[in-house]
Amino acid sequence: MMSSKNQQAEKIVRGGKSDTIVQKNTLSNLLNRSIKFRKSRYVDQKLELFKKKFAPVNGVSGVVHATSAYDGISKGGDNVADKVDANGFTQPSHVLFARDKLNSGWDDIHPVGSGLKDLGQLSSLNAVLQTLTYTPALANYMMNKTHSANCTVQDYCFVCAVEEHIRTALKGSPYPLQPRVFVGKLKSELGEMPHGSSNKDAFAVWNYFMEQMQSFLLSEKRSKDKLVQETTALYQIFGGYIQNRLECPSCNKVENTYNSFVDLSLDLTQCSTVERCLTKHFRQQASAFKECSSCQHAGNQSGTQSIYRSPMALALRLERFGTDADKTKTNKFVKFEESMDIKRVVTENETVNTKYHLYAAIVHTGHTINDGHYVAYVKSSNGIWYCMDNDNVKVASVKRLLEEKPYMLLYNTPPAAVERLRKPTSRTSLDKEKEKEKEEEEEEKVAIPSGTIGEDEDIEESDDGIAMPHIEDQDEEKELELVRLKQAVEQASKKDKVENTAAIVVDHNENMKTKREKLEALIEKESTQSKSAEAKGVLLSKTPNSQFQDDVSTWDEDADAKAAKRDQVLKQIKPKRKRVDTYDLDYDRGKLKKVKKKQEDKFNKPNLFQITADMEQSKKSKKHRK
Structure with missing residues (x-):
């Protein structure tokens, strides 16, 4: 109970x-x-501060429903449709970072960054860091602190370290930077792999940076879906998709599979240009062992491959090092241009941007991967190319860059054209403009008699007092001029470049002997072929009675004989100059200071008394001997 x-x-x-x-x-x-238990709400102060930057567009309520740059998740599929497109590509369920938040061009013009110190023969690390620093989309992302403002990693964050380095470099330091943050971890990760990757390989360092940045960007999200993982800010910049169009040998059904990539490795055999290397890479047949969804036949399927989603920044690696133990280098020259079109390797019926512009290159000097040195060429935000050789930074010409034998090339899509937006004017300013227009119309009515010009036409007087028609919108003319200028620049760029084959070109990598030989050849060529000496003789020669290179007659031609006679008479009348005597010479010279001569050799002379004593002593000695 x-x-x-x-x-x-x-x-x-x-x-x-x-x-x-x-x-x-x-x-x-x-x-x-x-x-009764209720779910607690964690207040993120950084997120709340980020939300305060936004305001409702329609102004219905004062509540701001804003999301951070990472929270591109939509419950109803507003941002990304959760479905398969017409080509069989599965869209991710949500996006971690929206691509439209990135700009492929520079947001601001920054000073040229300083060089990097070589901390233990790691020029490969310095070259990769410089190329990442001058990637416009990545630099804008880091300069805006988009990651660090939302980062929740407590101890060490690799992306935050890269962000700090890029921000410090683009601020413009007069002293070279020391990338100590990356050296220790890079040596521990890649230094213990003698047969695989090496910290002396720039491509291995590039892959290390891509893997570390991707893993730290995903550490906060904890998403197991591969498609969602490939929507980070890093993949939105460097990531793309390759379409493998495979055909079943049994039922001939075609299926599309997709693989993501952040860089492409191109073979150099039987290729003279980078575009041919890229075409050859995608001409290779794609093969995979899979089961057909139609007839359930499991086996090898082959087909073609192409780029389905082109990246914002395209990273190309030219396979110059062999697979042997020493990894000998192929010093083959492969032609590459400042701009490139990849339309022929893109999937058909895809409306993606296929034009790319070169913004960085990594060059390796040496015969093997172990005894070489890396140099980075980067295009700064001011449009000038720079050669980054560790802590040495200098301006480089495009011609010098195109003559190099690069190991890695990085291309960037041109930024989209932004329409010019006019600032909204307030009511007070509009009222003032209307009043000014009315005053001008009244003045014109007083100044111009009726009947001369139509009432509907606006007129404007020039400086000469002549009535000219008024142009209402001058911005349209400026836009037309800009369009014409762009068309003229494009036409000029399409013209073939004419090179002077007879010109003597001196390369900075040549030895002193060849440089001197070329210099002597240049001097000899100038003396034989150049007309500069003749031009100097014509310009500097003084011709009498000439004006504007023509002979001009003068009035004083008859007076020359009279002037000569007059000079002769004057010479005769003028007395001869008196010969100068010694007194005049002393007088002109001035007084001489008499200085008493010192006996400097006073103590070096022999003693007379000692000499006489020695002579007497010698005489006495002679007498005793006798």
């Missing part, structure tokens, strides 16, 4: 009402009371 108190407590737990109105806070009452 249960007691009355226990029955009453059980009745309260089940939701019944107590018979007694007053309940004491006893131990039994507190323990037997039902507790």
Whole structure:
């Protein structure tokens, strides 16, 4: 039998009402009371500050429903449709970072970054860091602190370290930077792999940076879906998709599979240009062992491959190092241009941007991968090319860059054209403009007689007082001029470049002997072929009675004989100059200070008394001998 108190407590737990109105806070009452749990809300201060930057567009309510750059998740599929497109490509369920938030061009013009110190023969690390620093989309992302403002990693974050380095470099430091943050971890990761990757290989360092940045960007999201993982800011910049169009050998059904990539490795055999290397790479047949969804036949399927989603920044690696133990280098020259069109390797009926512009290159000097040195060529935000050789930074010409034998090339899509938006004018400014227009119309009515110009036409007087038609919108003319200028520049760029084959070109990598030979050849060529000496002789020669290179007659031609006679008479009249004597010479020279000569050799002379004593002593000695 249960007691009355226990029955009453059980009745309260089940939701019944107590018979007694007053309940004491006893131990039994507190323990037997039902507790309703509610999900706690974690307040992220950084996120709240980020939300304050936005305001509602329609102004219906004062509540701001803003999301951060990473929270591109939509519940109803507003941002990304959760379905398969016409080519069989599965869209991700949500996006971690929207691509439209990135700009492939520079947001601001930054000063040229400083060089990097070589901390233990790691020029490969310095070259990769410089190319990442001058990737416009990545630099804009890092300069805006998009990641660090939302980062929740407590200890060490690789992306935050890269962001700090890029921000420091683009601020313009007069002293070279020391990338100590990356050296230790890079040596520990890649230094213990003698047969595989090496920290002396720039491409291995590039892959290390891509893997580390991707893993730290995904550390906060914890998404197991591969498609969602490939929507980070890094993949939105460097990532793309390759379409493998495979055909079943049994039922001939064609299916499309897709693979993601952040860089492409191109073979150099039987290719003279980078575009041919890219075409050859995608001409290779794609093969995969899979089961056909139509006939359930499992086996090897082959087909073609093409780029389905082109990246914003295309990274190309030219396979110059062999697979042998020493990894000997192929010093083959492969032609590459400042701009490239990849339309022929893109999937048909795809409306993606296929034009790319070169913005960085990594060059390797040496015969093998172990005894070489890396140099980075980067295009700064001011449009000038620079050669980054560790801590040495200098301006480089495009001609010099195109003559190099690069190991890695990085291309960037041109930024989309942004329409010019006019600032909205306030009501007060509009009223002022209307008043000015009315005053001008009244002045024109007074100044111009009626009937000369139509009433509907606006007129404007020039400086000469002549009436000219008024142009209402001058911005249209400026836009037309810009369009014409762009068309003229494009036509000029399409023209074939004519090179002077007879010109003597001196390369900075040549030795001193060849440079001197070319210099002597240049001097000899100038002396034989150049007409500069003849031009100098014509310009600097003084011709009498000439004006504007023509002979001009003068009035004083007859007076030359009279002037000669006059000079002769004057010479005869003029007395001869008196010969200067010694007194005049002394007088002209001035007084001489007489200085007493010092006897400097006073103590070096022999003693006379000693000499006489020695002579007497010698005489006495001679007498004694006799």
